Amino acid sequence: MHGKLKVGLEVHGYLNSGFKLFCNCRVDANAPPNTTICPVCTSQPGSKPMLPYRGALDKIVAIALMLGCRLNRRLLFQRKHYSWPDLPAGYQRTISGSYSFPVGVDGSFLGIGICDVHLEEDPARWDPETGFVDYNRSGYPLVEIVTNPEFVSSAQVRDWLKKLLTTLSYIKAITPDAGIKCDVNVSVGPEFKRVEIKNVNSLKAIVSAIDYESRVQLKAIGLGKQVLQETKAWDDRLQETVFMRAKEAAMDYMFIPEPDLPVITITEAYSKQIESSLPEKPHDKLERYVNDLGVERSDAEVISSDILLAGLFEKVCRNISPVFASRWFRKELLRVMNYLKKDVDELGFDESHITQLLALLVSRKISDETGRSLIEKLAEGPFDVDKFVKEENLEIISAEEDIGKLCDEVIRMSPQAVNDYRMGESRSLNFLVGQVVARTRGRADARIVREIILKKL
Ligand SMILES: [Zn+2]
Secondary structure (H helix, E strand, C coil): CCCCCEEEEEEEEEECCCECCCCCCECCCCCCCCCCCCCCCCCCCCCCCCCCCHHHHHHHHHHHHHCCCEECCEECCEEEECCCCCCCCCEEEECCCCCCCCCEEEEEECCEEEEEEEEEECCCEECCCCCCEEHHHCCCEEEEEEECCCECCHHHHHHHHHHHHHHHHHCCCECHHHCEEEEEEEECCCCCCCEEEEEECCHHHHHHHHHHHHHHHHHHHHCCCCCCCEEEEEECCCCEEEEEEEHHHCCCCCCEECCCCCCEECCHHHHHHHHHCCCCCHHHHHHHHHHCCCCCHHHHHHHHCCHHHHHHHHHHCCCCCHHHHHHHHHHHHHHHHHHHCCCHHHCCCCHHHHHHHHHHHHCCCCCHHHHHHHHHHHHHCCCCHHHHHHHCCCCCECCHHHHHHHHHHHHHHCHHHHHHHHCCCCHHHHHHHHHHHHHCCCCECHHHHHHHHHHHC
């Protein structure tokens, strides 16, 4: 349906820098209204901006480099003028605009061209209903990532944005709980005008907005009408894009260079220093896990999506086969983490504990069942796994006659299941195996039990 659909994105996120851009106020989303403010971020008469906060510059340069951009060496802040109650100075300081040199340009991320990466300050939070303005947010550093209009489907946009967020999380570049906002440009072909949808704030809404808007445009063209160059908004309640303003009414922001700030120079040494601190990109990790380590792609995708999990995995792989480790990471470790709602750094155990545990599994000294309960126990607090297994007598029962006795017992006590199995009910075999394994408190290997029972039936 979207044969010629073209979508471009402007992705906005809060930089995870700790401080506002041009003053010493903290960034704190939970602070009571109007408590993290000062004369600079409320633009009181006579106040001047301080130099942009170094932590924010570090993050924005890191983002530009992760997205394969070329860095501009001279950064020029501009004043972008508009009159809203959320903007006490009447202008916003930004590196975008008519005379701008964005921080990074001409990048590429997973096949999509990055037009520019730039930095700006956030306005205050204004409630149009009550007129109340909270200046806490005024001056927060924002990153804007502008792509070329190269996406051809909403699904592609969603997958790409997910990977972008993973990559940004690797360098802790944006505040994850604040999420992202996107301006989405949609056109249904090169000969047609594009419509900009402002401030769409979830992956789901972005997909819906693109699908809805492309349908509307194709329908208009089908009826012989023109697509007008417009700015719209996404109404999540109506599930529709709604008109905001026409091209003719497009804002003139009267950009001028900010006279209170010097041109910021990004030196070669500084960018080298940032570059050397960057981690391997998540999709590079994924390909390396698949191609060099032989890990299943679906497992590699899950593990590489979390830099801490990936770090733990790589340490464990020094001693354990990556394929074996990846299965246990994906299935069991993540199960426990999800259940406890804990991140890797909150688990309390490290690679040595997981390595001990997996080594016992690899050598089949403990059963899968025991392995699973030991991971759960480790998540409550670390302990010496080898010692615990010995002390608690958890090693697998492998002596055939021991298991054989238990099998005889179970067969004797379950005539119905035995009969069902002989009548062709194969599920009854699983029941019998489960009974034997349960009697050993999970210490018998289900595969061996199965073989022995089969022989006896
Ligand atoms: Zn301030």
